Amino acid sequence: MVMAPPHPLWILELYSGIGGMHTAARESGLPFEIVGTYELNPTALEVYRHNFPGTNKPRNIMGLTVEELTNLNPSVIMMSPPCQPFTRQGLKRDVEDARTSSFLHLLGLLEEVLRPPDMILLENVAGFETSLARDRLVSLLKTRNYVWQEFLLSPTQLGVPNSRLRYYMLAKQKPATFCFTLSDKVQEEFPLCLCVKVEDSVTSKTGSCHRCTRPLLNSLHTLLHKFHSDRHPGSLHAVTSYTQVLPSLSHYLSLTDNLEPYLLKDKILNKYHMLLDIVDRESQRSCCFTKGYAHYVEGTGSVIQHNTTVNMAETYSKVQLLAADDSHRLELLRELQLRYFTPEEVTKLMCFPDWYDLPQSITNKQKYKVLGNSVNVLVVTSLLLMLAEN
Missing domain, CATH: 3.40.50.150 (Vaccinia Virus protein VP39)
Structure with missing residues (x-):
């Protein structure tokens, strides 16, 4: 402690x-x-x-x-x-x-x-x-x-x-x-030390973890163990370090219906589909969210392929063979159901606790902006x- x-x-x-x-x-x-x-x-x-x-x-x-x-x-x-x-x-x-x-x-x-x-x-x-x-x-x-x-x-x-x-x-x-x-x-x-299991973190006489040899701070270890146990319970037993295997994004995602407000607009799909950083529920990474998320495209954060029954690589291969004004190209991209992370999902990925809440009185654009400026x-x-x- x-x-x-x-x-x-x-x-x-x-x-x-x-x-x-x-x-x-x-x-x-x-x-x-x-x-x-x-x-x-x-x-x-x-x-x-x-x-x-x-x-x-x-x-x-x-x-x-x-x-x-x-x-x-x-x-x-x-x-x-x-x-x-x-x-x-x-x-x-x-x-x-x-x-x-x-x-x-x-x-x-x-x-x-x-x-x-x-x-x-x-x-x-x-x-x-x-x-x-x-x-x-x-x-x-x-x-x-x-x-x-x-x-x-x-x-x-x-x-x-x-x-x-x-x-x-x-x-x-x-x-x-x-x-x-x-x-x-x-x-x-x-x-x-960033090792996972509380019960396995045995310290030596020097106060270092046997597993990673780094100094062990019990309060830090307890904080991280609680955070990961709460966010993705049952997933710690197979790893010895928080950096060994990152959890999937599924533990941070909550949107299952009413996709419409978060789906990428047709003009974004048509013009910027090659610039998007695309992840899905099973991905173990996402890019940094900036204050321009959902307003600008390049370098502002990842988007989610919501419909994973469609093969993204095959879809993009087909799209590349079509002319920019071919309507079938946009139809293919729509099938992926590419969407933005919701502000609440971004909040979770920025590790705000469950008791923290974004007021409904501000717009999604405002939420993304203040989150992008936060820590x-x-x-x-x-x-x-x-x-x-x-």
């Missing part, structure tokens, strides 16, 4: 979005209190308040002052700053992008505040690790006497059939240490447990 902190974690949740960080804190089982949240997007705020009633009024980080930060006195800052300045689509303008201003403002506050937070957990897109914004963050951490570790991690490493490679940083103020060995390099795997809850929960361990 995690060594409980002397008092609840006082968490300042910045760029709080739909509450992915708050959800991760709740799922961790650690005692915590959210001392402040900062978010401006009205849809995200509506989703947040739906799941955490009475919380999260609109607040702009640019209005945060040293005095206010001192009064909040967070022991942990959890944040996922805007990623667009560090993505190809966002032109990679880095610190020159106006959307980085609030993050740079925060770094300035952390330089000045008398007592900076004990811990920091930051999430962003892959690419942040080579940015000037990251360099300024590291410079601050050195000045304020932190130790830290950087990661590039995906939910697939925790047994979730969805790719979502993201940058993460964990930081602690000295003399605190981590429960794993630190490296100057960005780590591309979890440094702790994978299981990854963040796992990292929070690692961060809080003494």
Whole structure:
């Protein structure tokens, strides 16, 4: 079990979005209190308040002052700053992008505040690790006497059939240490044991798992075992590692009827069928869902072949032989019943728990957009447990 902190974690949740960080804190089982949240997007705020009633009024980080930060006195800052300045689509303008201003403002506050937070957990897109914004963050951490570790991690490493490679940083103020060995390099795997069976995880005198030789953190192990037992019960007996065999998407899918709202339109099928990433219920993978899912086609997430009685490879072979204006081509593609994942299915693949809910007051387009900007809850929960361990 995690060594409980002397008092609840006082968490300042910045760029709080739909509450992915708050959800991760709740799922961790650690005692915590959210001392402040900062978010401006009205849809995200509506989703947040739906799941955490009475919380999260609109607040702009640019209005945060040293005095206010001192009064909040967070022991942990959890944040996922805007990623667009560090993505190809966002032109990679880095610190020159106006959307980085609030993050740079925060770094300035952390330089000045008398007592900076004990811990920091930051999430962003892959690419942040080579940015000037990251360099300024590291410079601050050195000045304020932190130790830290950087990661590039995906939910697939925790047994979730969805790719979502993201940058993460964990930081602690000295003399605190981590429960794993630190490296100057960005780590591309979890440094702790991810073996499955609770009853088989026998530790040696060094506190390492006999099976994988990595340090064993019981709270992390319990979290992952419960997650997978709940999501796909009975499927753990045949594997020894979460990454050995990923479960099928069938454990995350729920739509069985009323396909019409989610079926790809004819114009999409006709024009973009060769660009689609297609999976089915038995697939053990899916692509990262972005905020443009179901609005743009390329690189925004996978689609599902709902009718698996039709052979997709044979269908595509036949389609390729037909002219673009041949009506039979569209008929063949329709038979596959290609559909989008529902927002609720995306929510599950991003590992939000069953108690978390998307309000019906917002549209599917809005749901996809805020989900695409959110975090994978299981990854963040796992990292929070690692961060809080003494």
